[in-house]
Amino acid sequence: xxxxxxxxxxxxxxxxxxxxxxxxxxxxxxxxxxxxxxxxxxxxxxxxxxxxxxxxxxxxxxxxxxxxxxxxxxxxxxxxxxxxxxxxxxxxxxxxxxxxxxxxxxxxxxxxxxxxxxxxxxxxxxxxxxxxxxxxxxxxxxxxxxxxxxxxxxxxxxxxxxxxxxxxxxxxxxxxxxxxxxxxxxxxxxxxxxxxxxxxxxxxxxxxxxxxxxxxxxxxxxxxxxxxxxxxxxxxxxxxxxxxxxxxxxxxxxxxxxxxxxxxxxxxxxxxxxxxxxxxxxxxxxxxxxxxxxxxxxxxxxxxxxxxxxxxxxxxxxxxxx
Amino acid sequence: xxxxxxxxxxxxxxxxxxxxxxxxxxxxxxxxxxxxxxxxxxxxxxxxxxxxxxxxxxxxxxxxxxxxxxxxxxxxxxxxxxxxxxxxxxxxxxxxxxxxxxxxxxxxxxxxxxxxxxxxxxxxxxxxxxxxxxxxxxxxxxxxxxxxxxxxxxxxxxxxxxxxxxxxxxxxxxxxxxxxxxxxxxxxxxxxxxxxxxxxxxxxxxxxxxxxxxxxxxxxxxxxxxxxxxxxxxxxxxxxxxxxxxxxxxxxxxxxxxxxxxxxxxxxxxxxxxxxxxxxxxxxxxxxxxxxxxxxxxxxxxxxxxxxxxxxxxxxxxxxxxxxxxxxxxxxxxxxxxxxxxxxxxxxxxxxxxxxxxxxxxxxxxxxxxxxxxxxxxxxxxxx
Numbered sequence: 001x002x003x004x005x006x007x008x009x010x011x012x013x014x015x016x017x018x019x020x021x022x023x024x025x026x027x028x029x030x031x032x033x034x035x036x037x038x039x040x041x042x043x044x045x046x047x048x049x050x051x052x053x054x055x056x057x058x059x060x061x062x063x064x065x066x067x068x069x070x071x072x073x074x075x076x077x078x079x080x081x082x083x084x085x086x087x088x089x090x091x092x093x094x095x096x097x098x099x100x101x102x103x104x105x106x107x108x109x110x111x112x113x114x115x116x117x118x119x120x121x122x123x124x125x126x127x128x129x130x131x132x133x134x135x136x137x138x139x140x141x142x143x144x145x146x147x148x149x150x151x152x153x154x155x156x157x158x159x160x161x162x163x164x165x166x167x168x169x170x171x172x173x174x175x176x177x178x179x180x181x182x183x184x185x186x187x188x189x190x191x192x193x194x195x196x197x198x199x200x201x202x203x204x205x206x207x208x209x210x211x212x213x214x215x216x217x218x219x220x221x222x223x224x225x226x227x228x229x230x231x232x233x234x235x236x237x238x239x240x241x242x243x244x245x246x247x248x249x250x251x252x253x254x255x256x257x258x259x260x261x262x263x264x265x266x267x268x269x270x271x272x273x274x275x276x277x278x279x280x281x282x283x284x285x286x287x288x289x290x291x292x293x294x295x296x297x298x299x300x301x302x303x304x305x306x307x308x309x310x311x312x313x314x315x316x317x318x319x320x321x322x
Numbered sequence: 323x324x325x326x327x328x329x330x331x332x333x334x335x336x337x338x339x340x341x342x343x344x345x346x347x348x349x350x351x352x353x354x355x356x357x358x359x360x361x362x363x364x365x366x367x368x369x370x371x372x373x374x375x376x377x378x379x380x381x382x383x384x385x386x387x388x389x390x391x392x393x394x395x396x397x398x399x400x401x402x403x404x405x406x407x408x409x410x411x412x413x414x415x416x417x418x419x420x421x422x423x424x425x426x427x428x429x430x431x432x433x434x435x436x437x438x439x440x441x442x443x444x445x446x447x448x449x450x451x452x453x454x455x456x457x458x459x460x461x462x463x464x465x466x467x468x469x470x471x472x473x474x475x476x477x478x479x480x481x482x483x484x485x486x487x488x489x490x491x492x493x494x495x496x497x498x499x500x501x502x503x504x505x506x507x508x509x510x511x512x513x514x515x516x517x518x519x520x521x522x523x524x525x526x527x528x529x530x531x532x533x534x535x536x537x538x539x540x541x542x543x544x545x546x547x548x549x550x551x552x553x554x555x556x557x558x559x560x561x562x563x564x565x566x567x568x569x570x571x572x573x574x575x576x577x578x579x580x581x582x583x584x585x586x587x588x589x590x591x592x593x594x595x596x597x598x599x600x601x602x603x604x605x606x607x608x609x610x611x612x613x614x615x616x617x618x619x620x621x622x623x624x625x626x627x628x629x630x631x632x633x634x635x636x637x638x639x640x641x642x643x644x645x646x647x648x649x650x651x652x653x654x655x656x657x658x659x660x661x662x663x664x665x666x667x668x669x670x671x672x673x674x675x676x677x678x679x680x681x682x683x684x685x686x687x688x689x690x691x692x693x694x695x696x697x698x699x700x701x702x703x704x705x706x
Contacts, residue, residue, distance in 0.1 A: 116477065117355040117419075117462055117502055117542070121637075121662060124557075124579045124596040124620055133579060134539045134558045137499060137517050 002126070004100060008108035010128040016112075016138050023113065024142050027216055030108075031223040034101055039231060041097060046237055051086040058269050065273070072276055079272040102220075109216035113140040113148045147216040163218045168207035170225035175199040177229060177238040354435060354477075355419040355462045356622075356662035357682040357689055362424065365673055366407075367666065367680060369704075370418035371689055375432070375442070377407035380674050383692055383702030388447055407447045414452045416440060419462045425486070433461040433474050439489050455489045458482065463544075464504035466512070468526060473512060475501025481514055483529060493529030497522070503544035503583070506552075511566075515541035515554055523568060533568030543583040543624070551606050553591055555580025561593050561601075563608050574608035576601060582624035582664070592632050596620030600634055600644060614649035616642040622662045626679060628695035635661040635681050643698055653698035659685040667695060 011033075015026035058080055066072035081088055114120035114137060127133055140147045143159060151160035179199055210218040232238040357371035366386050367378040377386035385406035388396045396405040411418065415436055422432035422442065429450070430442040438454025459476030466473040471492065472484040477500045483492040499518035506513040511532060512524040517540040523532040539558025546553050551571065552564045557579045563572040578597035585592045586605060593601045598617035603610055617636030626633040631643040631652060639657035644650065663682035670676050677695035690704035 117662075118353055120542070121581070121596075121620075121622055124581075134519075136540050136557050 004104045005107045005111070006126045006128055008104045009112050009123070009126045010132065012108045012112045013127055013132045013135055013138065014129060017132065017135055021135070021139055023138050023140065023147060023216070024219060027109065027219050028223050030105070031220050032227055034105070035224060035227040035231065038098060038101070042228075042231060043235070046235065048086060048088070051084060052088070055080060055084060055086070058265060061269060062272070075279060076272055076276045079275050080268070083268050083272060105220055106213065106217055109214055109220070110148065113138050113214075113216060115140060115146070115148045119148075142215070145215045147219075148214050150212055151215050151218065152211060159215075163215060163222075164207045164210035167210035167218050167221045167225075168203045170222050170229070171206040172199070172203035173243065174225045174228050174232070175202050176243050177240065178232055179239065179242060353684075354417065354460075356684055358419055358421045358464070359663060359666045359680060359682045359690070360421040361666065361668065362430075364671070367668075367690070368422065369682065369689060370421060370432070371682075372417055373412035374408060374410045375418055375422065376409075377447075378690060378704055380668050380678065380680070380692070383690065383704045385704075405447075409442065409447050409449060411440070411449065414449070414454075416449075416454070421464045423465065423467060431472075433457065433465050435460050435462065435477075437461070457484075458491075458494075462500075463502050466505040466507050468507040471526070473505045473507070473526070475503070475505060475514060475516075477502065479516075479518075481505065481512075481524075483526070495522070495524055495529045495531070499540070502542040506545050506547060508547050513545045513547070513552055515543065515545055517542065519556075521545060521552065521554055521562075521564060523566075535562075535564050535568050535570060537562055542581050546583050546586060548586040548591075548605060553584040553586065553605070555582065555584065555593060555595075557581075559595070561591070561603065561608060563606060572606065572608040574601070574603055574610065578620065581622050585624050585627060587627055592625045592627070594621035594623070594625060594634055596622065598636055600625060600632060600649060602632075602646075602649060612649040614644060614651070616640070616644060616651065623664045626665045626667050626695075628667060628677060628679060631696070633665065633679055633695070635665055637661065639683070641679075641681055641693065641698075655693060655698055655700070657681065657683060657691055659683045659688065
């Protein structure tokens with residue numbers, strides 16, 4: 001824990017010193033630094049999301065072909081991702097990395113602005129740059145609010161209402177702007193509907209966090225969202241039409257494939273199918289699929305049941321098309 | 323080759339991410355401060371921690387039994403068991419980190435964390451005024467009594483003087499940050515340290531400021547006085563010597579924050595820091611006589627002096643007896659829990675057969691442990 005937390009506390013205290021003992025500016029600057037540092041991950045996430053969207057037609061075809069055979073569908077999906085050099089996990093990676101950063105920042109705000117003996121004694125030894133100790137305790141008051149406390153701790157002041165609302169609004173705006181445009185085909189797609197419901201749940205969740213956690217963390221949420229919106233807009237990935245009323249019901253602009261692209265996509269799909277059908281199956285899963293009574297699954301098992309010398313080893317090295 | 327490498331790297335990276343997520347889960351303490359222990363009438367140990375106050379027998383570590391006017395142990399009619407001296411302020415949202423003081427024969431006065439004075443019926447172990455007398459801040463430090471006045475420093479800022487009888491405010495003194503230590507009253511002057519980096523001298527009659535010294539760092543420990551010099555530790559990793567005119571006359575630099583107050587015996591001041599070091603410094607002048615790292619983790623409380631030993635207790639639960647002459651470790655005991663509170667020294671007398679040292683821990687179910695002051699022998703543990 002300390003290896004992540006202590007540098008955050010140190011940087012926060014250093015920024016506090018740089019900005020003339022202004023803790024709010026320090027939190028804002030730290031948030032911008034974090035967002036900029038994690039922007040390569042953001043790009044990767046965007047790339048992955050776009051790639052996944054482009055693969056939807058092929059995925060659909062595979063799902064239809066292996067209907068009822070989960071093992072085959074999963075194997076085919078993985079082969080397809082490999083062919084297109086897409087890592088399905090890279091979409092989650094930025095979230096996974098941001099989570100500990102969020103916790104560390106929360107800890108840094110709590111420890112850095114330590115208001116009680118217990119919190120301050122835990123701060124000792126965490127400041128990695130000599131001389132920063134003399135800044136302790138950091139000034140924790142801002143616009144009459146104690147940054148270490150939830151906004152509602154001293155009753156419902158205007159700021160106690162405004163801050164959670166700002167968190168909610170900026171989270172909603174960011175989610176809405178980054179939501180991929182809806183295709184008419186997506187209406188019955190559970191993944192697409194889950195993504196859309198997240199646009200509602202996430203702002204409410206973060207609004208609740210803003211009411212529950214310290215004011216300092218709310219400032220982080222707001223700045224982080226604003227910087228995120230600016231980043232997406234600069235990358236040209238922000239779908240402002242979805243916010244200003246021309247979406248999201250309108251269909252996504254379809255990427256018109258050329259004949260050559262279509263042929264290439266079909267070739268890749270054929271390769272994937274060939275590879276999947278030549279691969280040995282997990283006997284346990286195969287048995288389960290067989291016993292499930294699914295006709296198509298049973299047929300697949302019979303068709304591809306491998307003997308002792310399965311042809312897979314001979315057929316595996318299928319080269320990617322350059 | 324790259325694909326193979328990626329395949330090999332994916333799992334460790336995922337595991338590392340899971341560790342990162344777990345590492346990021348920052349734990350925060352539920353309480354505000356640590357237990358406070360003191361002696362009441364040189365007879366019982368009074369432990370104040372979070373919502374409760376309890377009296378303990380120093381000889382055995384058992385809770386003191388309540389007795390009626392004839393001296394008979396009171397029996398709880400519901401449980402049939404002996405009633406003990408304990409009160410819990412949880413239902414009134416009361417928390418106790420400051421040592422209660424004896425107001426009169428049968429009343430204790432506690433400055434409660436959530437901004438109230440609470441009067442306690444000592445014989446019955448009952449709070450007389452559950453709603454309390456409101457005061458203007460949270461209290462974590464001990465209060466000081468001088469004549470008919472009471473001086474209370476607040477956790478966030480300021481100090482107030484109260485009339486001890488009416489508990490009305492006589493005057494207030496403004497600081498820009500908290501006061502986390504007991505004010506020192508000497509010859510009508512109050513000396514207070516503040517987290518706002520200053521040592522203040524205040525006229526106790528009217529609260530006017532006589533002088534202030536910028537210590538260049540927060541000061542959470544109480545100042546001590548010896549030979550017309552004040553000594554105070556700071557978070558700027560220093561011990562500062564100040565004369566009674568408010569001039570810094572010497573400074574010693576430690577390895578980490580100095581939280582506990584220096585303890586002075588003769589011409590030596592013993593100081594601890596949050597790196598686990600103990601220093602013996604000559605006074606006046608603050609020249610180092612010896613220093614030793616008594617623990618791997620920090621030492622928050624001041625030392626206790628017991629015969630030829632300097633006794634310390636650290637955050638990793640190590641209680642150490644150091645030789646006064648050179649700081650060499652004579653005895654060490656492990657408590658396996660964090661110690662942040664000041665220790666209590668009880669000399670042999672009618673209540674205890676030998677000198678004992680009581681250590682308060684932050685462990686909720688084992689808040690007190692007692693050792694023989696001279697031999698480090700474990701005498702008892704108070705468990706809840």
